Amino acid sequence: MKLTNIPDHIRDKITPTPGGNLVYRCLSCNEAFGIHELLYTCPACGQVLLIYDETFDRLKQISAAHWHEIFDYRKMLRHPSLKGIFRYQEFIAPVIPMDAVVYLGEGNTPVVEGNDFLKEKAGVRFFFKNEGQNPSASFKDRGMASAFSYIHYLLQTEKISDVITVCASTGDTSAAAALYASYLFPRVKSAVLLPHKKVTPQQLSQPLGSGATVFEIPGVFDDCMKVVEALADNYTVALLNSKNAWRVLGQESYSYEIAQDFEYEMADKVVVVPVGNAGNITAVMNGFLKFHEIGITDALPKIVGVQSIHANPVYRYYLESDKTKRRFAPITVKPSVAQAAMIGNPVSMPRVIHLVDRYNEAAGQERVFFVQVTEQDIMDWELLANRNGHIACPHGGESLAGMVTALKLGYIENHETAILDSTAHVLKFIGFQDMYFENRMPPEFKIEPNPDLINSPIYIHPKDLEAVPSPGDPITGEAFDRFVKRVSEEIASFMNLKKA
Ligand SMILES: *Cc1c(COP(=O)(O)O)cnc(C)c1O
Numbered sequence: 001m002k003l004t005n006i007p008d009h010i011r012d013k014i015t016p017t018p019g020g021n022l023v024y025r026c027l028s029c030n031e032a033f034g035i036h037e038l039l040y041t042c043p044a045c046g047q048v049l050l051i052y053d054e055t056f057d058r059l060k061q062i063s064a065a066h067w068h069e070i071f072d073y074r075k076m077l078r079h080p081s082l083k084g085i086f087r088y089q090e091f092i093a094p095v096i097p098m099d100a101v102v103y104l105g106e107g108n109t110p111v112v113e114g115n116d117f118l119k120e121k122a123g124v125r126f127f128f129k130n131e132g133q134n135p136s137a138s139f140k141d142r143g144m145a146s147a148f149s150y151i152h153y154l155l156q157t158e159k160i161s162d163v164i165t166v167c168a169s170t171g172d173t174s175a176a177a178a179l180y181a182s183y184l185f186p187r188v189k190s191a192v193l194l195p196h197k198k199v200t201p202q203q204l205s206q207p208l209g210s211g212a213t214v215f216e217i218p219g220v221f222d223d224c225m226k227v228v229e230a231l232a233d234n235y236t237v238a239l240l241n242s243k244n245a246w247r248v249l250g251q252e253s254y255s256y257e258i259a260q261d262f263e264y265e266m267a268d269k270v271v272v273v274p275v276g277n278a279g280n281i282t283a284v285m286n287g288f289l290k291f292h293e294i295g296i297t298d299a300l301p302k303i304v305g306v307q308s309i310h311a312n313p314v315y316r317y318y319l320e321s322d323k324t325k326r327r328f329a330p331i332t333v334k335p336s337v338a339q340a341a342m343i344g345n346p347v348s349m350p351r352v353i354h355l356v357d358r359y360n361e362a363a364g365q366e367r368v369f370f371v372q373v374t375e376q377d378i379m380d381w382e383l384l385a386n387r388n389g390h391i392a393c394p395h396g397g398e399s400l401a402g403m404v405t406a407l408k409l410g411y412i413e414n415h416e417t418a419i420l421d422s423t424a425h426v427l428k429f430i431g432f433q434d435m436y437f438e439n440r441m442p443p444e445f446k447i448e449p450n451p452d453l454i455n456s457p458i459y460i461h462p463k464d465l466e467a468v469p470s471p472g473d474p475i476t477g478e479a480f481d482r483f484v485k486r487v488s489e490e491i492a493s494f495m496n497l498k499k500a
């Protein structure tokens with residue numbers, strides 16, 4: 001669509017222009033700091049920060065109906081970055097001009113409804129939002145798009161001349177960071193720190209392919225995180241973990257898209273997200289809060305945060321119903337197939353505590369819930385979903401298992417509709433499916449394969465065949481005709497095919 005086809009009353013607002021006044025704000029001492037330098041924690045008290053627009057209320061000058069039109073028309077324009085997270089520029093990073101935006105095709109991910117079979121099994125209507133269809137195959141690309149657009153903006157305005165980005169990762173953060181950094185090569189170079197042997201082969205290949213320097217460190221993610229924090233404290237580097245508040249901003253686009261996907265009717269919706277370092281659930285809550293404050297949505301949807309029983313510090317914190325008695329205690333994680341969420345000491349915990357309170361307060365009732373699920377349920381629901389048209393990884397399975405648990409606990413009601421975060425593509429974690437199918441899941445996961453869900457290839461080599469083709473050694477003539485006939489007969493017999 002051309003700009004001239006946009007209705008007059010919104011045409012001058014359709015292309016986002018730089019505006020707003022962003023500040024880092026400390027969640028503990030409430031101190032504000034300018035965004036001209038990259039801060040990760042409060043220089044006054046050391047607590048994590050969130051970025052606020054001091055002029056946010058100006059967005060109320062545009063009516064909700066007009067915002068709806070603006071977002072819909074932006075989606076139709078040919079400007080590529082308006083199809084991504086910067087469709088919501090005013091709500092994400094209004095200071096960033098559109099020519100600084102780094103767009104690699106992130107965002108605008110599909111919502112795919114569960115079929116009748118799955119709905120019947122699960123007990124409620126639901127959709128997967130397929131974050132695995134982002135460029136590096138996880139939702140982390142949303143946050144990297146905002147963080148790298150900001151870095152690009154600093155480079156363009158010559159506030160900095162070159163950057164080395166670093167992050168610790170359970171696999172997907174590093175894949176996304178390396179990809180976005182490589183687009184800004186050579187002025188941006190990236191290094192990633194991974195816990196040795198704790199990421200999948202696919203996740204290790206991704207940053208290598210993007211040209212990042214990859215360090216493998218003994219221990220688990222929490223140990224890598226400490227090293228990265230030491231690097232950020234003592235050297236000139238840009239830290240790209242979700243401790244970096246710029247990443248949270250981009251990930252808020254997930255909520256904005258859900259709002260737009262469902263015509264801004266959120267009163268009967270439940271958004272289910274797996275929780276690891278808790279950056280994502282922070283962004284999801286903040287996003288819905290912002291739209292709600294401007295009146296763009298009719299209500300705040302329910303939020304359900306899901307954790308594995310092997311990595312459940314956030315769930316444990318909220319087990320205590322008396323708010324005044326809640327105490328956060330980091331835990332030692334056990335192996336989880338939801339490997340990207342295997343985190344015992346989530347960096348964003350103070351943000352979660354702050355936002356859950358604000359969210360429930362704004363909703364006038366409890367709207368945020370936490371549940372835990374077993375490793376068995378995570379794998380079984382993932383595999384069942386994928387036998388019904390989805391492409392969920394274990395974390396998507398965790399969302400579905402969490403939805404079923406929340407329904408049983410009464411947090412979700414039958415008339416509601418759930419939107420499940422399918423946070424990454426199944427292929428990133430395909431080794432877990434293989435181990436399940438081949439019954440070689442290490443015992444510490446406590447997963448027993450369900451025979452109904454196992455699938456394996458069937459090798460067909462009829463015994464009476466004297467010749468079969470092999471690579472570089474084809475067979476021809478009668479021998480080949482016989483090969484085709486016998487193999488097709490065996491397949492027909494196996495499948496019980498009827499004669500045509
Ligand atoms: C990062 C990640 C998570 C956990 O998100 P947090 O923001 O760390 O809570 C879940 N699933 C996948 C696939 C991830 O990459």
Ligand SMILES: [Zn+2]
Nearest residue numbers: 026029042045
């Ligand atoms: Zn502070």
